[in-house]
Amino acid sequence: MKKILISTLSILGLLLLNSCTDLTENVLDEASASGLTDKQAADGNLAPVYALLPTLFTHTVYFAIQEISTDEAILPYRGGTDWGDNGIYVAMHQHTHGSTDPNLRSNWLVLTQGISRAVTALSTLPANKDSNVKTYIAEARGMRAYYNMLLLDLFGVVFVKDDPQGFSEVRRGEAAYEYVKSELLAVEPDLLTTVGAGRLSKAGAWGLLARLYLNAAVYRDRYAAQFTFKPDDMDKVTEYCDKIIGTGQYQLSKDYFAIFNSDNNTNKELIFTVDQRAELNGHNRLAYFSLSGDQFPLPAFPAANGTDGPAITPEFYRTWVNAYAPQDPAGIDPRFFKQNWTVPADSCVAEANFNMNRGILRGQQYGLLRVNGAFLRCGTNYRVGKLFNVTRNKSTLPVNFTEQVNYTVAGSDYSTGFRVLKYEFSKKSASGRNLGDADISIVRLADVYLMRAEAKLRKGDAAAALADVNTVRAARTSPAPALSTMTLDLLLRERGFELYWEMVRRTDLIRFGKYEDSWTEKTNTDKQKRIFPIPQTAIDGASNLPGYLTQNPGY
Incomplete structure (x- = not known):
């Protein structure tokens, strides 16, 4: 089964690299392999849908554009010899990046390939007779929505695609937002309450819906001078956060850093994660990315040091x-x-x-x-x-x-x-740099409380917002002192304290109207930088279809 899966994923990757824009690829159905049970075939269909999450959350992919573009992280040309990379990290931080940025292209490829794999799974799973198929279909469709949600946030587009052999419909703005929302709403009833780490559960979908509604004002009018947060949207944020909190299934971790430990796979604060247990060959590089080249965290590995990467501003x-x-x-x-x-x-x-x-x-x-x-x-x-x-x-x-x-x-x-x-x-590493087996949070309970606090605050209920923020501050061992007031500026600050280095900062700064602010080595105030350019390779790949994929304004 493993050989079949690996060869399939390799071929799919090659197909996507050659045709990443229209998401067209050949369907290789593991279910047709002889000797597989329905359960094995169904697992083989679903596994590739999740398999790209560790790649997405590596240090030079999603982290690079969500953090280094903000006031949380800066990556200079260290000593004039390290991390020069043709100036891409300087440009990202200064908001002068362009459509040839290789890290932007990596994000685009991973997300479009994730959509493509989800479409492949959705085309093959219905014929499978395994009892889990209904749930697997919901997960694949939910993951297609999640990858599209990230494309919407980063690049301002989504791809609507059901037929693996067909072309995708490109949507932007409110139409794109409505599509992602409708997909998450459609799959939520068929998702399970518990499915284990790394898979999309019902609560995971609720968390994504809360985040989507919270950012709806941005997605509807990306370049607005001031975003309009509709009361109905904020009510939906509160509704889905209430659902998660009301299950009693999740708990705020008393030890804050235990949320990010190597054994965090069963941490009850985590709701939806990138599963990177060592037995799954996890490869989380976030641990050593920022450390000095002379810091060696593991006595067993004298070559496993930091990279002198990003610092905080x-x-x-x-x-x-x-x-x-x-x-x-x-x-x-x-x-x-x-x-x-x-x-x-x-x-x-x-x-x-x-x-x-x-x-x-x-x-x-x-x-x-x-x-x-x-x-x-x-x-x-x-x-x-x-x-x-x-x-x-x-x-x-x-x-x-x-x-x-x-x-x-x-x-x-x-x-x-x-x-x-x-x-x-x-x-558990074999080299000190592989098997970075701390699961990476996509949605966790503290963020749920903070999203609910923001929704309430934007509707004028500062007291309820304050209570939610103080719940998070009080949850940890030796808790931070309670706050006595709550404003939007304080709430953004609290999100920074709680969620730093967790790849939400760019999205937060845009929503709070702070992305055009100045900080160390960054003075650009161009609103068009709120979304990234579509990679030039994707534009070129779609050039034979006039008007199919147009570049974002300002690039």
């Missing part, structure tokens, strides 16, 4: 500082930082006790000391101490993360910018 850091001044946010908000161990210089630590601090990392960093490719030992233990940029051939430069980071030579050096370690490194 000083503006985003200052939202924390300003919220809790004169106190340090690390001592008052459990979402900011988790101290797993305190290491004085030249100490020895057993491998089992070596566990990196989590959250926003500031100042001088301590960790495993590596010389000539091997970690220093103290008998059976490991020596830890003050880190220097040895891997960058700057052995006298401390790994001392600073608040300031920018595109100057000094501001883009290897230690500039406070870093983020939110997702835990996998200890």
Whole structure:
């Protein structure tokens, strides 16, 4: 079965790369393979629909455009040698990106291929006699809606397609929004309450519907000077959030960072996730993306280090500082930082006790000391101490993360910018960089409370909104102090505190009217940057069909 599935997915990928715009592909029906039970065939039809989620949520695909385009993340040309990438990360952050950006193309390809796979599954599953087929059809159709929802949010288009051999109908604006909404509403009754991690459940669909209604004003009128949030839409947000909360099936995690641990597969806060357990060969790179090249989280792997990637901007850091001044946010908000161990210089630590601090990392960093490719030992233990940029051939430069980071030579050096370690490194890895088995949240309960708070606030009920926000703040061990007032600016700040690095920031900033604001190295105020350009390869691929796929304004 595995050989059949792998070969099928490979062929589908090649077909899509050659014809990604109209989503036309040959249908390869696993159900026709001899020797398969109906259940095996049905599983084989549905599995490819979900299989692209780990690819979508890698660090240089969805993360790159949802976070680096915002005030939460900045990725400079590190030391003049790393992450230059022809300026694509600078352009993304400054909103000067264009239609040839390879990361935009990667997002487009993954999403259109996901739609294509869903269409293939929907064309073959009805003939299957397995008892799960009705649910599988709902999941495939729901995932087609989800991929289209992301296309709508990112590129302003959706593809309406039912016949695998036919062309897609392209919709934009309110017609696109209504299509995604109608599809999610249609499948919700046939989804199950519990299906396990990584699959679309009834509550997952409710969460997506709440998010869709919350952003309806944006999707209807993308370039509005001020978005109009209809009361009926906000009521729907509240309705679907109430449904999720009312099930009692989900709980806010007392340990905030446990939501992002390697063993989070059964965490009750998670509602809809990217399933990346090690036994499924998960490949979550979010753990090491931001760390220094001289931070090695796993004693077993002396080559598994960080990449000196993105940092948070000083503006985003200052939202924390300003919220809790004169106190340090690390001592008052459990979402900011988790101290797993305190290491004085030249100490020895057993491998089992070596566990990196989590959250926003500031100042001088301590960790495993590596010389000539091997970690220093103290008998059976490991020596830890003050880190220097040895891997960058700057052995006298401390790994001392600073608040300031920018595109100057000094501001883009290897230690500039406070870093983020939110997702835990996998200890099941075979190399330190594969099997990043922390499931990635698509919808979780804290976001549900915050969406409901926003819907209530936009209808004028600040007291109810405040109660929901304080519910989230109070849920964690050593809870953050309760707030006494609630405004839209405070609510956006709270979403940043709770959901940073979770790939929702761009969508949030647009909805709150802040995407045209200025922050470090970004001053562009062009409203047309609220959606990305359709990749030029897709435009070129559709050039034989005049008017079929037109470029978004401003590109």
